[in-house]
Amino acid sequence: MGYWRGYRTVDGKTLCENNYGLNVGHMKYPFPAYCGQHELAAIIQRHCQDNPHFKLRFDTEMVALEQDSTGVNVTVKHAQTGKTEVLRAKYVVGADGGRSSVRKAIGVHLEGFTWDETFVATNILDFPFEKYGFRGANFVVHPKHWAVIAQTGGDGSPWRIAFGIEKGLTPEQVREKAPEHLKILLPGPDPYRLIQCNQYSVHQRCATTFKVGKVLLAGDAAVPPLLSPCLCSIGCTDSSISTIPLEGLD
Amino acid sequence: MTTGITDAACLGDALVAVMQGIADDSLLQTYSDLRRKVFLDISNPRSIEAKRKAQSDPDNLSDADKEFYRKMNEDENFQIEGMKGSMVLQTLLDIPQPKLENGSKEVNGEIAGM
Numbered sequence: 001m002g003y004w005r006g007y008r009t010v011d012g013k014t015l016c017e018n019n020y021g022l023n024v025g026h027m028k029y030p031f032p033a034y035c036g037q038h039e040l041a042a043i044i045q046r047h048c049q050d051n052p053h054f055k056l057r058f059d060t061e062m063v064a065l066e067q068d069s070t071g072v073n074v075t076v077k078h079a080q081t082g083k084t085e086v087l088r089a090k091y092v093v094g095a096d097g098g099r100s101s102v103r104k105a106i107g108v109h110l111e112g113f114t115w116d117e118t119f120v121a122t123n124i125l126d127f128p129f130e131k132y133g134f135r136g137a138n139f140v141v142h143p144k145h146w147a148v149i150a151q152t153g154g155d156g157s158p159w160r161i162a163f164g165i166e167k168g169l170t171p172e173q174v175r176e177k178a179p180e181h182l183k184i185l186l187p188g189p190d191p192y193r194l195i196q197c198n199q200y201s202v203h204q205r206c207a208t209t210f211k212v213g214k215v216l217l218a219g220d221a222a223v224p225p226l227l228s229p230c231l232c233s234i235g236c237t238d239s240s241i242s243t244i245p246l247e248g249l250d
Numbered sequence: 251m252t253t254g255i256t257d258a259a260c261l262g263d264a265l266v267a268v269m270q271g272i273a274d275d276s277l278l279q280t281y282s283d284l285r286r287k288v289f290l291d292i293s294n295p296r297s298i299e300a301k302r303k304a305q306s307d308p309d310n311l312s313d314a315d316k317e318f319y320r321k322m323n324e325d326e327n328f329q330i331e332g333m334k335g336s337m338v339l340q341t342l343l344d345i346p347q348p349k350l351e352n353g354s355k356e357v358n359g360e361i362a363g364m
Contacts, residue, residue, distance in 0.1 A: 016322035210282035219254030
């Protein structure tokens with residue numbers, strides 16, 4: 001079921017459906033793996049904890065960054081104690097999200113544009129998507145009620161539904177209006193549980209460079225989340241993430 | 251998120267090679283250049299196109315979109331190309347195989363235990 005992708009109309013007619021099984025023999029990793037960010041984060045955290053080269057620090061904020069020809073001094077502040085500390089690193093990787101402090105500290109800006117539209121990402125539990133022919137990942141094609149509907153993991157994981165909504169609403173108004181949109185997207189009388197509902201902006205932006213001296217950017221810090229949840233959520237491909245000691249922040 | 255994972259894979263490979271002295275520091279600039287190129291050439295235009303397709307009117311499709319759906323239903327090679335999606339976002343650097351850390355095992359060409 002998770003190996004299919006479909007384009008459908010808002011009233012459930014199929015425009016096309018494709019099985020990733022066709023990719024077998026054409027590429028090394030033919031199937032996408034749907035995996036919510038929280039699940040991926042837990043996997044990465046577990047690997048870091050098991051690896052003696054890593055030291056994870058939580059509740060720690062970068063407050064300043066200076067570099068010279070041999071490395072980087074990173075000043076961090078501990079949220080609970082308020083104490084600051086300077087860490088010395090050969091390299092620093094800023095993978096600290098769309099509002100990256102590291103990116104700002106090295107003076108790199110994002111070029112591109114932000115859509116003048118408002119998007120809503122919801123997580124849904126307990127709706128019988130299969131019964132209505134939804135595949136693992138679905139585009140609902142419609143000028144107003146378009147949506148991306150996708151599984152975020154195995155059985156019991158929430159489904160992600162992302163859609164557009166009118167501009168200028170407060171977060172409370174978005175949560176009030178979301179069920180009207182979901183009613184159009186989710187056919188039949190079946191109940192569902194809306195467990196998350198967030199408004200977000202979508203950017204088509206990229207850092208002008210991913211490297212300044214000994215400081216590197218990766219992930220959302222370099223490219224904030226792009227629109228297409230198909231590109232954002234479909235699959236971890238061949239991320240043979242090798243790990244090494246950076247003697248400092250990662 | 252997928253572009254971020256593929257950034258991490260590429261950057262991890264580059265940092266391993268630089269820290270182990272297999273490659274010089276310029277490989278990190280190569281990382282930056284190649285990953286920006288993936289955004290400019292692949293993820294950005296595809297993402298914009300996916301949005302346009304999702305927001306089109308299925309009762310009034312352009313000829314190009316009709317052709318897209320026809321091929322996605324009938325043309326196997328087109329379907330395979332169309333489904334590569336995230337699989338084309340990864341960047342493989344041209345570097346020698348990094349030395350494995352103690353305790354890591356290589357299984358079927360994949361590094362395990364890292």
